Amino acid sequence: MYWGSLSEFLEMGGYGLYVWTSFIITALCMVWEILALWRRRAAAIAESRGIVRDIG
Amino acid sequence: MIPWFGTVAALAIAVGLYIGLLVAPTDFQQGEAYRIIFVHVPAAWMSMFLYVVMAVWAAVGLGLNARLSFMMTQAIAPTGAMFTFLALLTGAMWGKPTWGAWWVWDARLTSELILLFQYAGVMLLRTSIDDQRRADRASGVCALVGVVNIPIIYFSVQWWNTLHQGASVSMTAAPKMATVMLTGMLLMTFGFWMYSLAVILSRARCVILERESLQLWSKPSSVAEVAGVR
Amino acid sequence: MSRPGLWETLRGIIWRDVLLAIRRRSDVAISVLFLVIVASLFPLGVGPEPAVLRTIAAGVLWVAALLACLLSLGRVFTADYLDGVLEQMLLIPQPLPVLVAGKVFAHWVVSGLPVVLLSPLLGLQFGLEGEALGMLVLSLLLGTPTLSMIGSIGAALVLGVRGSGLLVALLVLPLYVPVLIFGAGAVTSSMAGIGGEANLSLLGACLVLSVFFAPWATASALRIALE
Numbered sequence: 001m002y003w004g005s006l007s008e009f010l011e012m013g014g015y016g017l018y019v020w021t022s023f024i025i026t027a028l029c030m031v032w033e034i035l036a037l038w039r040r041r042a043a044a045i046a047e048s049r050g051i052v053r054d055i056g
Numbered sequence: 057m058i059p060w061f062g063t064v065a066a067l068a069i070a071v072g073l074y075i076g077l078l079v080a081p082t083d084f085q086q087g088e089a090y091r092i093i094f095v096h097v098p099a100a101w102m103s104m105f106l107y108v109v110m111a112v113w114a115a116v117g118l119g120l121n122a123r124l125s126f127m128m129t130q131a132i133a134p135t136g137a138m139f140t141f142l143a144l145l146t147g148a149m150w151g152k153p154t155w156g157a158w159w160v161w162d163a164r165l166t167s168e169l170i171l172l173f174q175y176a177g178v179m180l181l182r183t184s185i186d187d188q189r190r191a192d193r194a195s196g197v198c199a200l201v202g203v204v205n206i207p208i209i210y211f212s213v214q215w216w217n218t219l220h221q222g223a224s225v226s227m228t229a230a231p232k233m234a235t236v237m238l239t240g241m242l243l244m245t246f247g248f249w250m251y252s253l254a255v256i257l258s259r260a261r262c263v264i265l266e267r268e269s270l271q272l273w274s275k276p277s278s279v280a281e282v283a284g285v286r
Numbered sequence: 287m288s289r290p291g292l293w294e295t296l297r298g299i300i301w302r303d304v305l306l307a308i309r310r311r312s313d314v315a316i317s318v319l320f321l322v323i324v325a326s327l328f329p330l331g332v333g334p335e336p337a338v339l340r341t342i343a344a345g346v347l348w349v350a351a352l353l354a355c356l357l358s359l360g361r362v363f364t365a366d367y368l369d370g371v372l373e374q375m376l377l378i379p380q381p382l383p384v385l386v387a388g389k390v391f392a393h394w395v396v397s398g399l400p401v402v403l404l405s406p407l408l409g410l411q412f413g414l415e416g417e418a419l420g421m422l423v424l425s426l427l428l429g430t431p432t433l434s435m436i437g438s439i440g441a442a443l444v445l446g447v448r449g450s451g452l453l454v455a456l457l458v459l460p461l462y463v464p465v466l467i468f469g470a471g472a473v474t475s476s477m478a479g480i481g482g483e484a485n486l487s488l489l490g491a492c493l494v495l496s497v498f499f500a501p502w503a504t505a506s507a508l509r510i511a512l513e
Contacts, residue, residue: 003078009077009078012088012089012091013082013087013088013089014087014088015087015088015089015091015153016088018089018092018149018150018152018153019088019089019091019092019149021149022092022095022096022145022146022149022150023073023077023092023095025142025145025146026095026099026142026146029138029141029142030251033134033135033138033255034255037255037258037259037262040259040262041258041261041262041265044262044265044266044269045265047265047266047269048265048268048269048272051269051272052272118506166463170460170463173456173459173460174460176456177453177456177457177460180453180456181443181444181447181453181457184444184447184448184449184453185447190510190511190513193510194443194507194510194511197439197443197503197506197507197510198443198457200503201439201461201503202460202461204461205460205461208464
């Protein structure tokens, strides 16, 4: 383990703002993409089920 | 397949983060700011790699007239654009403390920005053409033409004397960075790669479903078939 | 009646397009006028300081020329697409990329060449002189055909698509960037006394590459648009 304490870890030698913003935004983008995909998939499945029920 | 890739991605990213944030020592030149490398470099690699993969699918689709490969190009583009955006954003976060500026007009940054516009162009061209077949083929040609930018991005740090540092890893020379850092970075890259596979494959499934529904609306006779399959 | 050969067909296509453009002079005039207006806006916006104007001259004039070229891209195929001539052209039993190259060349003659011919005048407005002025003309002469070639791919891709004007800008502008960099770089470096030859040869390379590859891409894009 490289860090002495938690606050040291969060500070990142004075660069905390930059480092943590990068990591957090990356994580947010990925989570958002997964959620969006999940919703899209649900919508697509509902749509095709609906058509099959309506017409067939 | 998709959950499998997802699990591997989560594991690799978790271990990569552990190594990158907790184990790896500080860089004696750049201080702790260098830790951005663990997201910046994998995102930048993926942005270029995914574009090439997208263009290959487009070429296959145009050459063999295969609908499935166009669905793959459609599924890849958003993820590629997201990684391009992330590479630019984390690059800005890195540039501010080390160069003193969020953005500089150097060759690497500019060509990566152009890549973002290319992704946007491919996606917008697809959405603005109503005819499915034409949309597929036109955006495929567009993706293929844009491939010229990839070598420009990759070699920009060698061809021009830029502010952006040279490649940290190369296939031929011994790596210039410590093994711990390298391990962390490669693990993150592997994780991002697996993540892309999971996301792209599941988006491809959505695309297939959506197109199937669209076809059903226009061709009710095939309902029985599809209903039978499902 | 014997079938016309490739060369005659090509000459026919080029001559027809040039003739059409001459008959409809206002189209050509608009893009030239646009160039002049854009170039004249900058001294008004930045201020008439001669030293400042000279430093931005290369970039401003090149960007203006690039936008003028972009503005005229809609005319390469649209009219022929609407009246069905393009469909007939696809049926000509000659290699389509060559015919496309002819069409793009004709387009350059009526929209790119006027820009090149006008550029020394605009360069003088910005205080360029001597070698730099010559370099501006030379770089535009090498660069504008490349712009037309690359632009034709975009123009063919968005043929008949809604919102095509903005879309073509998004598709084509990223690919214009290298031409812009080398073109403006040639003028800037000749002003700095380094000589713009290196940038000129890069521009030449871009031109050769685009002449070689762009007609293929444009031809396949046209086939997609018309099938």
